[in-house]
Amino acid sequence: MTESPSTTKKAPSRIQQRNRTLILDAALEVFSSQGYRGATLDQIAKQAGLSKPNILYYFNGKQEIHVTLLNQLMTVWLDPLKEMNPNGDPIKELIGYVHRKLDMAIELPRESRLFANEILQGAPRMGPHLSAGLKPLFDKQIIVITRWMESGKIARSDPAHLLFSIWATTQHYADFAAQTEVLLPDRQAREDGARAFLDQLFTKLLTP
Missing domain, CATH: 1.10.10.60 (Homeodomain-like)
Structure with a gap:
């Protein structure tokens, strides 16, 4: 009608x-x-x-504004992991993922801190997104990384904790920006140094 x-x-x-x-x-x-x-x-x-x-x-109030922001953020948050190609070169794909996560930390620091604050509170408003959005994607990419390891294309490690480490080392530059900016005041040098170090760290970890 x-x-x-x-x-x-x-x-x-x-x-x-x-x-x-x-x-x-x-x-x-x-x-x-x-x-x-x-x-x-x-x-x-x-x-x-x-x-x-x-x-x-x-x-309607503070909660609706917060939930709206979290809904928008979750799509952005998942995209870098979705872009990891199971048919690509494993080391290049994982280093590319590191780069995308670092770029997000640098370009979207407020969004990173919004996400971190929600998680620190126990994800009371984002819990359904973690279960319905992040968990299936996480499980899917864990299978991909495990296959790369089993075929000898990258060094064996725990694939879940590998992703956790990528999240921790990249999001640090957003969530602890007040500290890193004091310790390394030159922004360009700080960002270039972060990229070079993370490249070296994960390339050595992943190389068989």
């Missing part, structure tokens, strides 16, 4: 789209620095340059 004009949902206007984007970007800044518990709607409104009632016009 064709919907009548009165029941058809209107597409958001440019102003509405702009305001939603402003709110989500402001919320990302606040959540990534304050955590979910420390963040308030007043802080998000101030960061966005909008009033609190204006925020509540677009979202």
